[in-house]
Amino acid sequence: MIELDKICVDFGGLRAIDHASFKIDAGRITGLIGPNGAGKTTAFNVIAGAIRPSAGRVLLDGKDITALKPHQRAKAGLARTFQIPHEFGHLSVLENLMASASAPEGENVFNVIFRRGHYQAEERQIYETARDTVRLLELDHVIDEKAGNLSGGQKKLVELGRALMRNPKIILLDEIGAGINRTLLSKLADKILMLNRERGLTFCLIEHDLDYVSKLCDHVLVMAQGSLLTEGSVEEVRNDERVIEAYFGGGKYEAQL
Amino acid sequence: MIEFVNFYLFPALAIGSIYALGAVGISMIFGILRFAHFAHGDLMTLGTYGVLAMAAIVPVNPLLLIPFGMALTIVSALLVDRYFYKPLRELPTIYTVISSFGIALVFRSIVQLVWGSQNQVFSTGVKPPLVLFDTFRISVLHLQAVISTAIIAVLLHYFLTVTRTGRSMRAVADDPELAEVSGLDTAKVIRWTWIIGAALAAIAGTFAALNTSAHPNLGWNLLMPMFAAAILGGIGKPMGAMAGGFIIGLAEELSSYHWIGDDALISPSYKTAVAFVLMIGLLIFRPQGLFKGRLL
């Protein structure tokens, strides 16, 4: 589904991603792991279009999307969440979700001022979807709360909810579990699994908690120092010498396995 | 050619040094406190009137009285920061920007209340210019302004590269988050930013008033070219701001020189617009400035 082809990213003099190439397959839940500074979030940003690579191509379903802007990639079916929640602080939870939906009629200025009838059906549809999503994420009790006032965990759920509202082909989840308590976390895992099994949604997630990864992921990509180190099932990767080396060998990174 | 040097180049350098001194403060505040300080021009005006008030009491060369103006601006800047800007520091910078807009108005109305709105001059009579080699006529004041600015530039460079506080300031301007975690004394850095910015503002204002006359809109009228200079030099780069000030001063004055044929290149009526056009152009095409300042 997504393919990175010899991607390079430079920040000033620093090469954050160095000729990384990998694939995320459709229909699966893929984990992206690696020590801090391996370039995972940067890779997500490259896929989502927030960072323009200095070399290489990004393909979505075989089509080159390297030149597309973030919103164009979103329209092509790509959704993402952010490591640090990027909520719309002054909007309510419901609005956060509704604002994330695609609304071609309701976002047309002419319609908005002169032909309000034109977007009512679309708007009702968005509202229903948002309601369902709120129910799914069990956020009913804070539905009218401004998103800026939520707890860290709730914000993470809103992030996921917003991604779902896009009705995407693939969702990139950046440390969705960080800051969420255990019970919620396992509920969240069930939801992701359910979405994957029932709706056939593709996921790719960055996660530090390997147990969580092993519970969710069919396939794991391991990044280190800006490129793909190895890939395989969680078990395979866990016992790979190079992976252990990457995590421990640098010395300066904390152990996370 | 002589005309060019006498009427365009020297005055341009003098105006440039006024912009340069003002722009240093703007650039450092922008780099370290991360907001566009719209009251900086009026801080200049305040300093100028401080000097003017002393000059009415002590009849010596006004340049010797600049420390009084500096004291006034430094105290005002620190008080304003403490009571008006600091409470807004955790909010989006826009609040501080708007606040500084209001502070500009407060400074200006205080000047008008205390000293009145009439133009005031430091001295009467025309000072004959210095004539060099029978051809170059340089106003003594312009020479003083350019030389003072050069000395200040050297001292500032020394302060920023050798002293601990100066180095911390540069570190914060380059990367505030990093500076925060590495345990620099941010409060001290902020204090010194205001002290230096305010002191230089007083000097710049006094030179501007000596050049013409003091009036309540003195600094406000200089604000936009100074912003342009700060952006040109790169935000957070004091030396860049200095260079930017000179470039803007030269560009403004030289734009109306008759480079081609006999007519002014740009009608002097549009002289003010030169700085704006330069600034907007830079913002769009090279917002990091000529000296790789920080991007906000």
Add this chain to the structure above:
Amino acid sequence: MELTGLFFYAVSLLILGGIYAILCLALNVQWGMGGLFNAGIAGFYGVGAYTSAILTTSASSKHLGGFGLPVPLGLVGAAILAGLAGWAVARICVRLKSDYLAMASIGIAEILRLVIVNESWLTNGSLGLSRIPRPLADLTTGRMGDIVFLGFVWFVVLLVYLAASRLHDSPWGRSLRAIRDNEASAAAAGKNVEKFRIQTFVIGCAIMGIAGALSAHYFRFLSPTATDPLLVTFLVWVMLMAGGSGNNKGAILGALTIWTLWSVTEIFTNRLPPEWATRSSFIRMLLVGLLLQVVLQRFRSGLLPEKSPPVKFRQE
């Protein structure tokens, strides 16, 4: 102090208050909903004022003009030209971060002012345009004309308010507010940030142009003194911050409150002892500067804070 006098003073307060309310609604679209820091309101206001004045006055040898169009067409022209100016500015500046956009827009307003002052073939320069007609001027004479004009201004306020509310309550407004709150996240949700911002800027500038046109028709005389940044740009910012940025009703309330305060304070400062009365204008400026600080620190969300529009499907 006689009652008819007070009544007509109230009328004049409401006329200028109404014009400020339109400016404030425009800024609310740009800043309150869109998060765009436009510090060059006076420029677009000026473009609108001059456009409408030139379109509606009769011929003169001194400047462009002689179209003699009816006032409503002048207003439409003002909106279109100010909107076009806004579009040109937005195309190049809208990507700039807030402080930079502020500086760029101040610079542009200043350039526009220079054009107005210098291009006398177009605007009659500093001598100004005179004999600008008022709408429905034939109906009444003298002060009664103010009442008719008051109705006209508030009719326009109503139209602008309705449009601004529809914008605010719509999916368009929701997405715009989302962009304002978090640009990266909105882009990730498929919002074309640049397109929204340009639209916002253009709509805001067009409305500012309408406000400019209305004041030209109210003053019946237009010279560059009408585009002073203190009374146009700065005061409008104070109004929006005080009224509640993000809230259209707040914008109108803020405009009326601050304009009334600004105007009425002179009646009081005039009654200070004579040695202070001559400086009353400076005291007034000082008070406004300090009032803004109080608003920023204590009443940050304004008189009427931002509110999410109700979702109308909920009841069903």
Add this chain to the structure above:
Amino acid sequence: MKKLTTFMAAAALLGSGTAALADDTKIGILMDITGPIANFIPPLQNAADLAVKQVNEQGGLLGGSAVAVYGDTTGTAQGAVDAAQKLVNVENVPIIMGSLMSGTTIAAAEAAIIPAGVPQISPTATSPAMTFLEDNGLVFRIVPSDNYQGEILAKMVMDEGIKKVALTYVNNDYGVGIGETFIDAYTEAGGEIVAEAKHEEKKDSYRSELASLAKGDAEALVVIAYAGDSGGKIVRQAIEGGLFTKFVGTDGLRDELLIQNVGADALKTSFFSSPTSPAENPAQKALHDAFNAAYGEGADKAFVDQTYDATFLALLAIEKAGSTDRAKIAEALKEVAMAPGEKVGPGEWAKAIALIKEGKDIDYEGASGSAEFDENGDVGGYIGKFVVDGDGYKQVEIVE
């Protein structure tokens, strides 16, 4: 509770002003106190206050006292309209003196003063547009239109034998108005303008403008600008640069500030034009003596004479009308200002009210001229030629 007390205090303050003695008569004074010409205003406020003070010392107005109520236009159209509305409606003044800038004067007149039927007399609004206002005979000014001063200035320069000049004028209604008329009149009379530059106010350096002005072989530099702003800077920078030694200025430049700024020596060969009164009229001296006696200094500042005269005329008109009826005052203004009638000069209020009581017609001869209004409320007037004399200016010739 706190709010209530503040409100009560405010209400009391408001009341205290308006509940002043019932036989007080207000006169509205509209001035551009803040804003671009703020630096001109303090002596002009003194001039207006002086007129009111003299009235109260010499028998009062309509049997009571005259009270000056100020409005600040802030130098903007919005401020002008707002201030005028307050004067007309809240203060309920029967006549308005002011304002100074043409832009604010016309906006205030059009939007507030004319609709309310209040007569208005401006001391200094020189814009030609004032002539053609549809004002129902309510708007007057005692300063000639720019067109007039520009023509006279051209004549003055030609009479001096100067055939080639460089010209710079400030880009506002004042500078453009006089400047453009000057160009036409001067070239028509056979003079040559070798260089011309319109300049912006509030700049620090005018050296590049001066450099281009100095390029011809002009005998003098004509500066139409204010001494407190660009005019003073231009003269100073021209002298410093050794570009010009002879300057020709208008009433905006004829300000003691200019002498303070560049020194009398540097202006020895320069001369200035300014609206004035016929030579034998002792009015100006009488006013200046009274002014300097009251305020110590400043009588010779630009526009002091006009401001005083306009205020005094407004007060005379109220007295003549015998009531605060606005329409009557407008008529009375013409009667007291124009011949025929017994001559009255500045400060002669007691004489004036005695004459009015006797039913005699009066004709005010002011320090700035004799104010004979034409059907548009304009005056022709006299323009004087002034040279620097010590710390002040001396009138040497009068051109009609």
